[in-house]
Amino acid sequence: MNRVLLCLLASALVFGLCGPGCMRVGPDYTRPDPGVDMPERFLSDTGEQTAVPADLHRWWEAFDDPYLNQAVMQVVFHNPDIVRAAARVMEARAAVTRIGADRYPSLDFNASRSRQQQNVVEPFSGQRVSVETDTYSLSMPASYELDLWGRLARASEAARADLLAAGQNRRTVVQSLVAETVNLYLQIRSLQEQIELTRNLVTAYEQNRDLVERRYERGLVSVLDVHQIRRSLARARSQVPALVRARGQAAHALAVLQGRYPDPKILKAGPAGKFPSLPAVPAGLPAQLLEQRPDIREAEAVLEAACARIGAARAARLPQITLTGSFGYTSDQFDTLLDPASQLWQIAAGAFQPLFDAGRRAAAEQEAMARYRQQEAAWAKTVLDALAEVEDALLSRQQLIEQHSRLQSLVSEAQATLDSAENRYQRGLVSYLNVLDARQASFQAKLDLVEARYAIFRNRVELHRALGGGWDQMQ
Numbered sequence: 001m002n003r004v005l006l007c008l009l010a011s012a013l014v015f016g017l018c019g020p021g022c023m024r025v026g027p028d029y030t031r032p033d034p035g036v037d038m039p040e041r042f043l044s045d046t047g048e049q050t051a052v053p054a055d056l057h058r059w060w061e062a063f064d065d066p067y068l069n070q071a072v073m074q075v076v077f078h079n080p081d082i083v084r085a086a087a088r089v090m091e092a093r094a095a096v097t098r099i100g101a102d103r104y105p106s107l108d109f110n111a112s113r114s115r116q117q118q119n120v121v122e123p124f125s126g127q128r129v130s131v132e133t134d135t136y137s138l139s140m141p142a143s144y145e146l147d148l149w150g151r152l153a154r155a156s157e158a159a160r161a162d163l164l165a166a167g168q169n170r171r172t173v174v175q176s177l178v179a180e181t182v183n184l185y186l187q188i189r190s191l192q193e194q195i196e197l198t199r200n201l202v203t204a205y206e207q208n209r210d211l212v213e214r215r216y217e218r219g220l221v222s223v224l225d226v227h228q229i230r231r232s233l234a235r236a237r238s239q240v241p242a243l244v245r246a247r248g249q250a251a252h253a254l255a256v257l258q259g260r261y262p263d264p265k266i267l268k269a270g271p272a273g274k275f276p277s278l279p280a281v282p283a284g285l286p287a288q289l290l291e292q293r294p295d296i297r298e299a300e301a302v303l304e305a306a307c308a309r310i311g312a313a314r315a316a317r318l319p320q321i322t323l324t325g326s327f328g329y330t331s332d333q334f335d336t337l338l339d340p341a342s343q344l345w346q347i348a349a350g351a352f353q354p355l356f357d358a359g360r361r362a363a364a365e366q367e368a369m370a371r372y373r374q375q376e377a378a379w380a381k382t383v384l385d386a387l388a389e390v391e392d393a394l395l396s397r398q399q400l401i402e403q404h405s406r407l408q409s410l411v412s413e414a415q416a417t418l419d420s421a422e423n424r425y426q427r428g429l430v431s432y433l434n435v436l437d438a439r440q441a442s443f444q445a446k447l448d449l450v451e452a453r454y455a456i457f458r459n460r461v462e463l464h465r466a467l468g469g470g471w472d473q474m475q
Contacts, residue, residue: 026311139328
């Protein structure tokens with residue numbers, strides 16, 4: 001037994017488990033050129049900082065909203081997509097163990113008892129008699145494939161790369177869902193402000209309606225002014241249900257992300273109003289994006305696995321040598337089964353070399369090479385998309401900030417116009433239509449300002465998502 005197992009274990013150590021020193025046919029992975037000239041800094045980045053903060057994995061806490069923090073953590077720990085992605089990581093980790101086990105010797109244990117009946121002719125009497133014999137056996141068969149060409153080693157490389165890809169995929173899922181959660185929350189807060197503005201408009205129209213009706217009763221205005229204010233009041237009231245419906249739908253979507261029943265009543269959100277002033281996010285360097293973005297790292301891990309599978313397919317075309325051995329006991333008497341005289345052992349080596357398979361193994365290698373080229377193009381596309389997303393977010397931020405500044409001026413001018421129109425109407429210098437136009441313009445300017453402000457917040461979310469950051473620390 002010792003000789004058999006020691007022989008197999010020595011072969012495993014020499015040929016299969018010796019690491020990089022072993023022969024491994026096929027290409028070794030190196031990161032390819034994405035095929036694009038990256039500038040030293042993002043073209044739309046106007047900031048002076050070039051280093052990305054090390055702690056970006058809780059960036060939403062800059063909004064200083066405990067309800068937002070709670071909503072994000074609910075998604076992280078209860079979202080079904082994240083649970084499924086985590087299960088894929090567990091599956092890939094198990095696959096690494098399963099595939100790596102092929103590089104070790106296998107050892108089994110067999111125990112059997114058999115009874116056989118046969119008719120024999122007695123040598124003296126010549127009569128045929130029935131004889132029953134028992135056979136007892138214990139054996140430990142072992143086998144091991146010498147990984148001369150690195151086929152099993154390449155398979156293990158591919159499995160480890162698949163595990164890395166699964167882990168990066170989970171981080172990508174977390175990244176996307178956290179960003180979607182914050183965006184939905186911001187949408188809900190924006191709709192709250194819009195609902196409040198619309199209800200304030202309704203209140204103002206109701207007060208104006210009472211004023212216009214009293215002036216009409218006194219013969220100071222025509223009935224046209226009454227119909228105009230009532231029309232404007234009805235239109236303002238009709239806008240509220242649509243906003244409430246949109247807020248409810250956003251709350252439903254947020255509840256689903258949190259793995260809960262879509263009930264808007266359980267949503268908790270901060271009061272309408274401005275968030276604290278948020279510092280600018282340094283964009284870092286384009287080259288850093290290859291290491292920060294989990295989707296890029298996932299695509300590269302898949303590319304690395306495809307490269308390793310080229311070597312595995314090429315090694316499958318070369319001779320395979322297998323060592324087999326067995327040690328055990330066999331006897332026709334149970335009492336003497338473990339006697340030294342009942343021992344038996346064997347050791348053998350076998351070689352297998354495909355001679356003709358109609359090109360099947362060669363085609364398998366070509367398939368592996370084609371899959372690698374496909375994944376190489378997919379990785380390059382992922383890099384380009386990521387760079388474009390960062391540039392888009394940086395460019396949008398500049399324009400959104402400028403738009404917000406101009407809308408602030410518009411709100412001030414619209415309010416001044418409304419005050420002037422109401423004053424002139426009180427003095428009978430203009431018709432009430434001028435007041436209605438001025439009030440509607442002031443209301444619309446305030447709505448646009450709210451939307452612009454939350455667009456800046458959503459742009460910040462998009463920039464964090466585009467940069468990647470420390471998402472791997474979320475779980």
